Amino acid sequence: MGFSSKLIHSGMFEDQFGSATVPIYQTSTFKFNNADHGAACFSGASDGYIYTRLKNPTIDSLEKLIADLENGYRAIAVSSGMGAVNTIYMGLLSQGDHMVSTDAVYGPSRIVMEKQYSKFGIESTYVDTTDPANIIKAIRPNTKMLYIETPANPTMAIADLEQVVKIAREHGLITVSDNTFCSPFLQRPIDYGFDVVFHSVTKFLNGHADIVGGVIITKNKELDDLLRPMMINLGCNMDPHQAYMVIRGLKTLSLRIERAQQNAMKIAGFLENHPKVSWVRYPGLKSHPQYELACRQMAGPGAMISFELKGGIEAGKTLMDNVQLCLLAVSLGGVETLIQHPASMTHSKVDQKSRELAGITNGLVRFSVGIEDVEDIIDDLSQALDKV
């Protein structure tokens, strides 16, 4: 099946009434046929359902669908993107291990590593992963994992997936990719040889800004066997209703991203030519430092744009305070256009020096382009820029 057909049909199962959609099994627990059946479910002799934190038919359906979209072995649905991050850190790293990661990752993915996991003897180094030489330089004898976010939130810096896998293979490292900014419609890291891929499904996969969720996709059984029990024991499982919402949202993923990136291309062009804008980072613009790589590795430039105004943060605040159609809000990947300021919002807990080194300037404004009429978004930006 093609990607859009998978969105509609993968993971579907037939229930007794012929429902056209996946039923929501809103139950915490499942009745056993008898005591022996209960024991068999626990021993693994039967694959019957036991308890929703362990397994649930609605969640199974979503997991099958997403594993299929990412060309993975299996998927593990979790309560949030941060639930995915922590399941991966806890499941794959041990005391004394070291991780190399992208310097401009989503703030909390870095904060939890530097502030919490350091207490348990896990070390980390954050580098500009656009240059593979920086990754190689950061590798130590105890390095276990390469954790890449590409494009990175919010700088739109792009890492070369093929190069990252090559380096990891040479050094015997596990590769993890945060694919939230792309979704499998634009990029499938497992096809490049990545071991683990994850998403905040809160964003493009669900796409309607109405639930928080996450998912981890593994390349093989060995990794699934490490991560699934960790998720279950951490207790960061997805809820059946949440899973249903994601299945529903996913059906239009191709259509939503196609429209949003058409809009984004026009908006990025408008911003780049605006006299009050000092720079724009969008993978669809030739001015993006990794434009060639983006064309090679992504099926399209996506719907996220970062830019800075000539007046720096004060000008950025005036813009954010004056937009009317665009929502001043964090999160991204929904049908509505959002604008936010990473240095004071999503990345405010990352110290200023690390932010500067990662290119998250105080004047950077991040834009998540929605599927409204593009003329309305540009009119809104234009009237707000007039006030700057």
Ligand code: LCS
């Ligand atoms: N990874 C990336 C790239 C993200 O952008 C986020 C959330 C997460 C992981 C964590 O996912 P969550 O637990 O929120 O589902 N990013 C946000 C953002 O840029 N604004 O608000 C949340």
